[in-house]
Amino acid sequence: MTPLLRLTDVCVDIGRKRLLDGIGLTLDRGQVLGLVGESGSGKSLTALAIAGLLPLIGGKVTGGAIHFDGMDLTAIGEARLRSLRGKRFGFVMQNPMTALDAVQRIGEQIDIVSRLHLGLSAQAARLRTLDLMAQLRIAEPSAVAEAYPHQLSGGMKQRIVIAMALAGDPELIIADEPTTALDVTVQAQIIQILTRLSRDRGLALLLITHDMGVVAQVCDRVAVLYAGRIAEERAVEPIFEAPSHPYTAALIGCIPRDGMAPGSLHGIPGAVPVSGRYPSGCRFNPRCTHAADLCRQERPALRALPSGGSVACHFAKAETS
Amino acid sequence: MTLSRHLTVLRTILRRPGGAIAGAWLACVVLAALFAPLLTPYAYDAQVLKEAFQPSSASHLLGTDEFGRDLLTRLIYGARTSLSVSSISILISVVCGMTLGAAAGYFGGSFDRMVTTVVDLSWSFPEILIALMLVAIIGPGTSGTMAAIAVAYLAQFARLTRAQIMTLKSETFIEAAQSLGASHGHILFRHLVPNALAPVLVSAMLATGDAIILEATLGFFGLGAQPPLPSWGSMMSSGSALLFKAPWIIIFPGLAVAVTVVAINLFGDALIAALDIKDQVRRGK
Amino acid sequence: MLAYAIRRILMLVPVFLAVSVIIFLILHLLPGDPIDNLLKVGAPVEQRTEMMARYGLDRPLPVQYAIWLGKLLTGDLGTAIVARRPVADLIGQALPHSLALGGLALLFSSVVGILLGFVAALNRDRFLDRAIMGGVLLGSTLPSFWLGLLLILAFSVQLGWFPVSGARSWSSLVLPVLTIGLGGTALVARITRVSMIDVASRDFVMLLHAKGLSPLRIQLRHVLRHALIPVVTILALRIGWILGGAVTVEVVFARPGLGTLLIKALNQHDYPVVQASLLMLAMAVMLGTLFGDLLQAAMDPRVRGALA
Numbered sequence: 001m002t003p004l005l006r007l008t009d010v011c012v013d014i015g016r017k018r019l020l021d022g023i024g025l026t027l028d029r030g031q032v033l034g035l036v037g038e039s040g041s042g043k044s045l046t047a048l049a050i051a052g053l054l055p056l057i058g059g060k061v062t063g064g065a066i067h068f069d070g071m072d073l074t075a076i077g078e079a080r081l082r083s084l085r086g087k088r089f090g091f092v093m094q095n096p097m098t099a100l101d102a103v104q105r106i107g108e109q110i111d112i113v114s115r116l117h118l119g120l121s122a123q124a125a126r127l128r129t130l131d132l133m134a135q136l137r138i139a140e141p142s143a144v145a146e147a148y149p150h151q152l153s154g155g156m157k158q159r160i161v162i163a164m165a166l167a168g169d170p171e172l173i174i175a176d177e178p179t180t181a182l183d184v185t186v187q188a189q190i191i192q193i194l195t196r197l198s199r200d201r202g203l204a205l206l207l208i209t210h211d212m213g214v215v216a217q218v219c220d221r222v223a224v225l226y227a228g229r230i231a232e233e234r235a236v237e238p239i240f241e242a243p244s245h246p247y248t249a250a251l252i253g254c255i256p257r258d259g260m261a262p263g264s265l266h267g268i269p270g271a272v273p274v275s276g277r278y279p280s281g282c283r284f285n286p287r288c289t290h291a292a293d294l295c296r297q298e299r300p301a302l303r304a305l306p307s308g309g310s311v312a313c314h315f316a317k318a319e320t321s
Numbered sequence: 322m323t324l325s326r327h328l329t330v331l332r333t334i335l336r337r338p339g340g341a342i343a344g345a346w347l348a349c350v351v352l353a354a355l356f357a358p359l360l361t362p363y364a365y366d367a368q369v370l371k372e373a374f375q376p377s378s379a380s381h382l383l384g385t386d387e388f389g390r391d392l393l394t395r396l397i398y399g400a401r402t403s404l405s406v407s408s409i410s411i412l413i414s415v416v417c418g419m420t421l422g423a424a425a426g427y428f429g430g431s432f433d434r435m436v437t438t439v440v441d442l443s444w445s446f447p448e449i450l451i452a453l454m455l456v457a458i459i460g461p462g463t464s465g466t467m468a469a470i471a472v473a474y475l476a477q478f479a480r481l482t483r484a485q486i487m488t489l490k491s492e493t494f495i496e497a498a499q500s501l502g503a504s505h506g507h508i509l510f511r512h513l514v515p516n517a518l519a520p521v522l523v524s525a526m527l528a529t530g531d532a533i534i535l536e537a538t539l540g541f542f543g544l545g546a547q548p549p550l551p552s553w554g555s556m557m558s559s560g561s562a563l564l565f566k567a568p569w570i571i572i573f574p575g576l577a578v579a580v581t582v583v584a585i586n587l588f589g590d591a592l593i594a595a596l597d598i599k600d601q602v603r604r605g606k
Numbered sequence: 607m608l609a610y611a612i613r614r615i616l617m618l619v620p621v622f623l624a625v626s627v628i629i630f631l632i633l634h635l636l637p638g639d640p641i642d643n644l645l646k647v648g649a650p651v652e653q654r655t656e657m658m659a660r661y662g663l664d665r666p667l668p669v670q671y672a673i674w675l676g677k678l679l680t681g682d683l684g685t686a687i688v689a690r691r692p693v694a695d696l697i698g699q700a701l702p703h704s705l706a707l708g709g710l711a712l713l714f715s716s717v718v719g720i721l722l723g724f725v726a727a728l729n730r731d732r733f734l735d736r737a738i739m740g741g742v743l744l745g746s747t748l749p750s751f752w753l754g755l756l757l758i759l760a761f762s763v764q765l766g767w768f769p770v771s772g773a774r775s776w777s778s779l780v781l782p783v784l785t786i787g788l789g790g791t792a793l794v795a796r797i798t799r800v801s802m803i804d805v806a807s808r809d810f811v812m813l814l815h816a817k818g819l820s821p822l823r824i825q826l827r828h829v830l831r832h833a834l835i836p837v838v839t840i841l842a843l844r845i846g847w848i849l850g851g852a853v854t855v856e857v858v859f860a861r862p863g864l865g866t867l868l869i870k871a872l873n874q875h876d877y878p879v880v881q882a883s884l885l886m887l888a889m890a891v892m893l894g895t896l897f898g899d900l901l902q903a904a905m906d907p908r909v910r911g912a913l914a
Contacts, residue, residue, distance in 0.1 A: 053815055086818030093816075098809040101828055103835075103906055113817050148907040164817060442621060444843070446891055449853060450884065454628070457872055457880050458635045534749045538854055541751050542869050557752065568759055575752035582747040 003028045004069055004204045005172060011063035012049050017275045020045050021228045024302060029171065030202040032195060034215035036251065037225035038272045043208045047176045051091055052081040087117035089172040090165025095181040096157035100149040106160055107145030113167035132163045136193060155186035162193060172204045191218060212255050216240055224248050227273055227283040230302055234309030244305060244316040247284045290315055333595035340591030343584035350581055354400040363391040365398040366549035374567045384569045392570065395551040396577055402552035406463055407532035410470035415525045418478025419514065426486030427509055440476045448473035448535055461544040470532045481524055485517035520598045523589060530585035537578050553578050610903050610910055618892055625888045629881050630671050684878040693882045696867060701886065704863035708852045710783045715790025715848065716841065722791065723798025724830060730803060738795065746792030750851050754785040754858035771860035782859045786851040797840050801833040835906050842898015849890050
């Protein structure tokens, strides 16, 4: 069976800068794929590329293919892409405080999705909206529907954004750091809502995060992004047991755990290089403890691993292809 | 700012075609105003009635007015009046406005509320109304015009300075100076005002353009510079009466105002871009 | 909304009092005895004492102000010195002309300005944008009386399409409205453009695209809607600016409005008329600002929330 979403060798440019270079991912129905990496590694760009929203920030897919349910999204044109947005894949943004239209009532903002994509009448759309809000455990849905965004809390707004993403009855939800802007206590609730949706409705969920802890708890697979390239892409359990890429290992080393000795929690020395000033060879080599001359000269190819998944490191134990 | 920084800014401005042309025009106007007597063989008040209403000719490049005075000569001397009246009044306005705005922003409290209320109130009134009100009190003439312009734009600079001071006040280096026991005067004039200066000066430059128009308008109403002293505005005070007989008497002074004000705006925009202070300047508007 | 409106109207009362004090003081800040300013040169002594009594000038200043304000509120604006008629009559004749001119100019600059700003923002950094914004800069820097004179020269004298001056027909309004409107248009177009561009880059617009809405719908129903909030704010603050333009332009086109009345009275030192005209213009500014604020509150639920 072909996966619902498959990215092969996707490249994205903004202006003359190549910000994503050869991204490959697969995601199936009912699966949760975590996309992790530090700020500036290209996580959000990947999400925008899938949704076809790159032109809004002046970007463009310049290579590779994005297959969604058999269609190549990079080739179908803006009009068809627009008919898919909101209908077959929903989008949850990082900051719910700024994601809603401040001068429109909450209900109308959700209604429009099912009116547009499911062809519902105003009344039917409102009933659907209220039903969705109830499912997302929003108290007094009809009162909230009449409210304006500034009257709601951050966690509540993010539920509204999720309701909007669900209103078109999509098969895929792309959630771009959905909890970063929220209070810690609310973060867990939102993550729980999203993963439950995936399990209950068989939705595919692309969860962008920089929190390896969240990945460990809720994801089935994980893709690690570094400086616009995939470092490693695998099922969650093996990756936490034995990370193949030194960068993955370093990220896992950043998660605080019970019983750690004080002072043993480390960050990764150095910073993500900015585009245009990428080092040659493996882009992680200046920060890598295992770096050798080969790493500074030659770009490591993304190779399949014996246990499934793939890795881009010269020194990872991989199948020879 | 050091000299090399000044030069860098100047070079950035002149690299934009709009900035370069505008700068050249402004330099010409200022030089013409400074060296007016050297540039023209005529006196600005020399009436030769038999030569009245002449259109452009070799001896009178822009023609003559209703008293037979050379229009170009009056235009050049008019630049003196218009530029000096508007820039001096804006200078007064900047000094008073900055002091008021800085004090209000720095000390806060009821003084700040009072200043803000008065400033906001006068800001919502059109400059021309404030100016007319003041001319009504002081009386027509150059000094009345200057006072009117100075008061009319005061609110703008007070607002802008106050906004600047408010944002700067909470910054670390100010708190550091305060905790080291620096006096209010020291903090205000050594730390806050210099840092707030750039956007205020740029908007002062843009306001000078508006002031030229305001001066011209008062002059047009016969409330500005009194005859025989020419200013760009008072040269047009004959108004529509001469429009049919000798339109050049109206067209050229207005053109001088328009081109100069456009040049000031273009130069100001280039300056804003070169100094990268767009947000600060806009905040006061 | 009603609560907001009432609060906002009550906020006008102190402003009105402050403005009325300033305008009242104009007469007393004039150099010399106010009576000399009120009387024609060489007026007989009886007239002088009669004037003193009529204006209550023998009483203390605050009392004089109270009397003046009391009369003002009953519609008694005094008597014009030159015209020897009740000032209220003069104002009553002038006001409709000024309101028609100011209102139409405001309408013109809002509609044309928003349209130009919208088109410029959609074509950002392309030729159309540069052409519009260049024209707008030119329009905002021309002295309005001069622009008026040029329009008369072109359209009335050369082409003969519109009357040169006066207020006898509707066609006499075209050139004055255009003259004032062009300056306002520049202001509105510039703010509309900047704020459209600003709004278009916000997160919620991205999400609207992600919901699959059409770009035109997003621009019209959401981006423009948001962009108009600052436009209304500035228009509210600058309504006086447009009315100020009306003062100048009335004189140029010899229209019998408040501006003409004011300038004539200033030149004739007819101070009761000056006071009344300034007061009327100031009230127009205040009411304009009030209208703008109410419109803004109607457009933005956050503003209503903040003051409710």
